Amino acid sequence: GRLVNDITLEAAAAGELSDEDLRIRAETLRAQAQVASAADYPQLAENLTRAAELAAVPNDELLQMYELLRPGRASYETLQALAERLETVYSAQVTGKFIREAADAYRTRGLLRREA
Structure with a gap:
């Protein structure tokens, strides 16, 4: 994937982005689930955990x-x-x-x- 700063409207308009450039990674979703759990948002944490599983x-x-x-x-x-x-x-x-x-x-x- 690309760095977040490389994902621009101009790059999209030029057809330079692929699905893979925009796909969130399971590791990112798991990290977000941990943050949600630590902040006492168990339902959000479970939703993010399911999303991480479904990334595969x-x-x-x-x-x-x-x-x-x-x-x-x-x-x-x-x-x-x-x-x-x-x-x-x-x-x-x-x-x-x-x-x-x-x-x-x-x-x-x-x-x-x-x-x-």
Whole structure:
């Protein structure tokens, strides 16, 4: 990536920036999570930790995951499998736990995909 001072409107207009130049690094997100935790913002710290975990997930797969999390798009089993994949393939333990909690909440509230 580039140094922050090299990311300018002029560089963007000239087409000199790539996605990689603008992508935040997992290490940065983890550091921000530590600051949030130390400042007694546990929810923000957990959000930043999940973001750090998801930095390793390819964008196309991330978009598929978000699609599955929309109400009525996935079965309970599909969400459980997603959590398992995040935990095993990407070592995203916090995010996997979050997906499992979402699956339980979706089941309780009737937000899972209805089988035909």
